[in-house]
Amino acid sequence: xxxxAVPDKRIRRFMARFTERSGTMARFQDKxxxxxxxxxxxxxxxxxxxxxxxxxxxxxxxxxxxxxxLTEELSGSGAKVTALEADVLDEEKFRAALQTAxxxxxxxxxxxxxxxxxxxxxxxxxxxxxxxxLYRLNVRSTLVACQEVLPxxxxxxxxxxxxxxxxxxxxxxxxWAAYNSAKAGIISLTQSLAWEEGLNGIRVNAICPGPVxxxxxxxxxxxxxFEQYDxxxxxxxxxxxxxxxxxxxxLASDQASFVTGAALVADGGLTARTGQPTDFDxxxxxxFARRRGGK
Ligand SMILES: NC(=O)c1ccc[n+]([C@@H]2O[C@H](COP(=O)([O-])OP(=O)(O)OC[C@H]3O[C@@H](n4cnc5c(N)ncnc54)[C@H](O)[C@@H]3O)[C@@H](O)[C@H]2O)c1
Numbered sequence: 001x002x003x004x005a006v007p008d009k010r011i012r013r014f015m016a017r018f019t020e021r022s023g024t025m026a027r028f029q030d031k032x033x034x035x036x037x038x039x040x041x042x043x044x045x046x047x048x049x050x051x052x053x054x055x056x057x058x059x060x061x062x063x064x065x066x067x068x069x070l071t072e073e074l075s076g077s078g079a080k081v082t083a084l085e086a087d088v089l090d091e092e093k094f095r096a097a098l099q100t101a102x103x104x105x106x107x108x109x110x111x112x113x114x115x116x117x118x119x120x121x122x123x124x125x126x127x128x129x130x131x132x133x134l135y136r137l138n139v140r141s142t143l144v145a146c147q148e149v150l151p152x153x154x155x156x157x158x159x160x161x162x163x164x165x166x167x168x169x170x171x172x173x174x175x176w177a178a179y180n181s182a183k184a185g186i187i188s189l190t191q192s193l194a195w196e197e198g199l200n201g202i203r204v205n206a207i208c209p210g211p212v213x214x215x216x217x218x219x220x221x222x223x224x225x226f227e228q229y230d231x232x233x234x235x236x237x238x239x240x241x242x243x244x245x246x247x248x249x250x251l252a253s254d255q256a257s258f259v260t261g262a263a264l265v266a267d268g269g270l271t272a273r274t275g276q277p278t279d280f281d282x283x284x285x286x287x288f289a290r291r292r293g294g295k
Contacts, residue, residue, distance in 0.1 A: 210267025234269025
C-alpha cells in the first residue's frame with residue numbers, strides 16, 4: 001500500500017501536539033534574553049530568531065546604530081527588541097548596559113555572549129598589547145557578562161548561558177595563538193561555571209563554530225580564502241549565521257535541558273578529520289575544480 005501524500009487528520013493532530021509539547025515553535029515565549037554583539041552576524045541572527053520565538057531581547061553592541069536599525073526593522077513585526085550601546089572592552093559601561101537590561105526586564109532567562117574578535121601574530125614576537133586586548137575582548141568580557149547575570153539567574157533558580165568559543169579553541173593554528181588560546185579559555189571557563197552553577201538551575205554551554213561567512217569575514221578575507229575554507233569543510237562550504245543561531249538557540253532553550261558544560265561543534269565537519277592527506281583529496285579537488293568551472 002502506498003503512503004498517503006498528505007497526512008491524515010489524526011497524524012496532523014499528533015504532529016501539532018508534538019510541536020506544542022516540544023516547544024519547537026516558540027521556545028522563548030515570554031522569556032528575556034540578552035545578546036552581546038547582537039547587531040550583526042551570528043548575534044543578529046540570534047536576536048532575530050529569539051524575537052521570532054517570542055522573547056524580549058536586549059541587543060548589546062558597540063555598533064549602536066546597527067543595533068538600533070535592527071530593532072526598528074523588527075519592531076514592525078511586533079518583536080520586543082531593545083538596542084543598548086556597549087563596548088565589551090569598556091568594562092564599566094558594559095556592566096552598566098547589562099544592568100540596564102536587567103533592571104528594565106526584571107528577569108533574565110538567556111545570556112548569549114557573541115562579541116569577540118581575533119588578530120594574528122606569531123608567538124615568538126606577538127605584541128603583548130594585542131595579546132591582552134584579545135583576552136579582554138573574548139575571555140574577560142565573557143566573565144564580566146556572566147558575573148552580571150548570575151545573581152538574578154540564581155534568584156530565579158534557572159537560566160541558560162551560551163558562550164562564544166570557536167573550533168579555534170579546540171586546536172592550535174600557526175599565527176593565531178592569541179585567538180585560539182583565548183577561545184580555549186572560554187571553553188574552560190564555561191566548563192567550570194557549568195559545575196559551579198548546576199545546582200542553581202543554571203546551564204552554561206559553549207558554541208564552537210567553524211568558519212562562518214559573516215559580514216566581517218566577507219569584508220576582510222581575500223576571495224581565495226573562501227575557496228580554501230570551502231574545501232576544508234566536509235560539506236564543502238562555510239556556515240551561515242542563521243545556521244549557527246539554530247545551534248546556539250538549541251543550547252539556550254529547554255530542549256537542551258540536560259546539556260551543560262558542553263562545547264558544541266558546528267563546523268561543517270572541518271574538525272572531524274585528522275588532516276592526513278588521502279587519495280580522496282585528489283577526487284575532491286577535481287570536484288571543486290569542476291564546480292568552479294561550472295561544468
Ligand atoms: N565568523 C566566524 O567564522 C567565527 C567562527 C568562530 C567563532 N567566531 C566568533 O563569533 C563571534 C562573532 O563573530 P562574527 O564573525 O559573527 O561577527 P563580527 O565580528 O561582525 O561580530 C559580531 C558582533 O559583535 C560586535 N562586536 C565586536 N566587537 C565588539 C565589542 N568590543 N563590544 C561589543 N560588540 C562588539 C560587532 O559589532 C558585531 O555586531 C566572535 O566572538 C568570533 O570570535 C566567529
